[in-house]
Amino acid sequence: MSDDRNAEGPGGGADEPLxxxxxxxxxxxxxxxxTIDPVPEGLVDRALFALTLEGLNAEVMALHRQEPALAVRGEPTRVEMRTITFSSDPLTVMISLSEGPTGVRIDGWTAPAERYVVQVYGPDGFVSTESDDDGCFVFxxxxxxxxxxxxxxAAGGPVVSTPVLGL
Incomplete structure (x- = not known):
């Protein structure tokens, strides 16, 4: 009985270079x-984005979404602002998302109130700001x-990250 795995032929053996x-x-x-199964548009960017976040090796915070109080089921509404809260021991972050000049405005607060370096990571990179002594920050x-x-x-310590959300 012969083993064909290392047999020489077109393309060489299994251990040969391409x-x-x-x-x-x-x-x-x-x-x-x-042609038959193309890569979905944006998949490569989303994968690289996810790998970047994974590379930060940050603790991921839990998401607590708060829907607008006046939204009625079945009625089309335009939400002017969304408020989302994330929590992780010992930090809680609340952000409000609203319409910005060309994108999304993010107003945020940390509790307990401390200075933090805050970064927003997206497929095109990141933007950074620092919260004030009251824990307030704005993008x-x-x-x-x-x-x-x-x-x-800002004084050092563990890094925390929110789950990926759609802005």
Whole structure:
């Protein structure tokens, strides 16, 4: 009985480096799969964004969403502002999302009130600000899309991150 796994033939054995035949086959396979099952638009950006957040190795905070009080089921409403609260021992962050000049305005508060470096990570990178002594921070105009807030105590300490949310 013979073992064909290391048999020499077109493309060489399993332990051989890729050659021109292998590369041509992979190119054909890529073209075929790209035609019948293309990569969804934005998937690469979303994956890189998720990997960036994972690389921060931050504790992820729990999400507590508060819906607008006057919204009625079945009626189309335009929500002018959303308030979302995130919690993690010992930090709670509340943010309000509203319309900015070209994107989304984020007003936020930390409890307990301390100075934090606050960053908003999105597919195109991040923007950063620092909260004041009362824990208040503002991002006046953030690009809409998937985003996550990352908070670090200005004096040092653990890093916390919100889950990814849609702005």
């Amino acid at each position: 050659d021109a035949v292998d590369l041509a086959l992979l190119d054909d396979l890529s073209r075929i799969l790209g 006046p105009d953030v690009a809409p899309g998937p985003a996550s807030l990352v908070l670090r105590r």
